[in-house]
Amino acid sequence: MTRDLTPLFKPKNVAIIGASADPEKVGHIILLNYINEGYSGKIYLVNKNPAEILGMKPYKSVLDIKERLDCVVIAIPAPAVPEVLEECGKAKAKSVVLISGGFAEIGNVDLQSQISAIAKKYNIVLVGPNCLGIMDPRSRVNTLFLPAYKLSKPKIGSVSFVAQSGAVGSVILDLIEGEGFGLSKFISYGNAADVDETDIMEYLMNDDETKVIVMYIEGIKRGKAFLELARKITKVKPVIILKAGRTAAGATAALSHTAALAGSYEAHEAVFRQFGFTIANDLVDLLFYAKIFESERAPKGNRIAIITNGGGAGVLTTDAISSSKYLKLAELSEETKATLSKTMPPLVNLRNPLDLAGDAGDKRYHDALYPIINDPNIDMIIVIILFQTPGADSKLAAEVIELKETIEKPMVIISVGTQYTEMHKIMMESSGLPVYDSPRSAAMSLEALLRYYQYKNHKD
C-alpha cells in the first residue's frame, strides 16, 4: 500500500505540540525554524501552559484547533506522547512528526507499540519517534532541532536524503552545502514506529521533485515489501545506499558453508546489487555518487578520455581508470587526432590521456575538448584542471561550464587545491559540473554511473 507522505513535506498548516518560550527547548528551536525559513502556512502552537510564545497564544490541545491539520510536530517527553497522539487522531490530523526520544531505542518497546497502534487506528502518517524529522527547502518545512548557526543550509535541488539516524543525517546535510547540488527532501525517520524506509522510498520514487535518492539505513523493517519496491525503483531513478552494520556477527549456528559466508549484511548487499542500487561504503561516497547522478547524463559506453594540464595527474587518473574492471581508456579516433594536430602546439602528444601542458588556458582546452566531445570512440570525459598552473584561471572554468551545456556525454572535473581551486570548484559545481578532488573518487563515480545505466537499460 502506497502511503501518501505529502502532508509531511507540503503541509498547508502545522501544529507544534511542545512549542515553548524557552530557547533551550526543542519545541522552541523547531518553531523558530518554521518562522526563520519563511514557512507560509498557518502555524499553531500547542502547550498546556497558556503563556504566550514569541507573541503567539498556544492552544491547550490540538482538539481546540478548528482547522483540519496537515501536520503535527510533537516534541514532548515520551510518556505524555500516547495521550496527545490520541488527540491528534480525534482531531483527524493527517500526519505527525514525532521528534521525542525515549521509545524502543532505550528499550521502551511497549510504549512504541502503543504509538504504532494509535497511528494505525486513526490512519495517521507518523514519522519517528526519536528522529530529526523533515526538511523540504521548497515548502520551507524544517523540523530539525539543530541550532541554525551550527550547520550550513542546503540549496533547493533534486537530491533527496533518507537517514534513519538523526546524527548522520545532520552531518550529511551540513556536507551537502559544500557540494554543488541542492536538496529536494530530507527525512530522518528514527525508530520507524509507523512510516519506514520502504514507505519513504516509494513516495520518493513517484516524487517529481526528486531525481536522486540517497539513503543511510541501519536495517530494513519489511524485507519482502522492500524487495518488491527494489525491483521497480531503480528503473525509475537512481538510489544510492549506505548500510551500517557490515561487521555485525553473521548467523551463529551456520551448518553450511553458504550460511557461514552469506550473513545478514551480505544478504542486504545482494539485494542492493541485484536491483541496481549504488552501494556506498562511507558518508563521503554518498556525496560523490549523489553529484554524478544529479548531473543526469547517461553514458553510452565505458570508454573514457582524460584531458589534463598536468602529466602526473593524468597518469594517476589513468591508474584509477585501469583499476576499475568496468572502465576503459578510450582510443582517440583518427579524425580527432587530425583535428588536434592542427590546433595543438607540438609539445602536446596526441594520445589519451591528452596532456595539454601547464601553460594551457581556456583556448587550448576549448580546442582539445571540441573534437573529443564529438569523438564516437569516447563515452565519458574527465577534465583535469590543476588551478595551480600558470594557464588555468576563471576563464578556463567558464569555458568548461559553457561546453558542458553543449554535450550529452557525462563529463567530470578533477581539481585539487585550496582557496583558489575551491572558488572555481564552486563555480563549476553550481553549474552542474561534478568536481572531484581525487582521481579515485572521479573513477568510482563514473563507474557507478555506468553500472547504474547498464542495469537500468538491460533487457532480460
Added chain:
Amino acid sequence: MLSDYFKAKTLLDKYHIKSIESKYVTKAEEAVKFAGGDAIVLKVISEKQLHKSKAGLVKLNLQGANEIKPAYKELEAKAKKITPYKIIAQKMARKGIEAILGGREDPQFGKLILMGLGGIYVEAFKDFALRTCPITKYDALEMLDQLRSKDVITYNGKSTAMITTLLLNVSKLLKENPSIKELDLNPVILREDGYEVVDIRVLE
C-alpha cells in the same frame, strides 16, 4: 536436519543438475564392485561430523581392490565412533576448478543463491556472489562477473553458458522447494566442457 544424500541427489536430478555417480556401500567388496576398475572416493556421512575432510572421513583416488579394501576398513573404524553413519562410494571426479553453489533461507529476503570459488578456497578467499531467488540470466552473468576468480571459473568465458544454466537451475530448485533451509553443493567440479556436483548437503 540433514537430508539423505540420495534424496538430495534425486532432487538435483529433477532440476537437471548433474552430480557424480554414487552408491551407499556396507562392505568393502561392494565398493570394489561399484568401482568396476575406475578410481573411487569413499566418504563417511554422519550428522555428527559435517566437515568430512577435516575429520579424515574422506579417502580420495582409490584404485583397485588392494587400495579400496584397507581404506574402507579404516573409515569404518572411525565411523563407528559417530553412529549412525553411512559410507558412500563415488566415482572420482576428473580434474577441474572447484566451485561452490549454495543457498539459504533468509528471514528478511527469502531464498538466497550463492556461487563462488569452492573447495578448500571457500574460507580463505571468500570470493562469492549472492542474489535473491529467483535470478534472471542477467543476474547469473552479473554473479559471475562479480567474482575475482571469474576467468578461472569460466575458463576465460568458455564455460559461461554452462554455468549460467546451472545457476538458473539451482535458483529454480531453491525457489520451488521451500522446505530447504540451507544448501551446499561443494565442491562442484567445473571443466571447460562439463561439470559434476561432488558433494551435496541439504538442510531442511
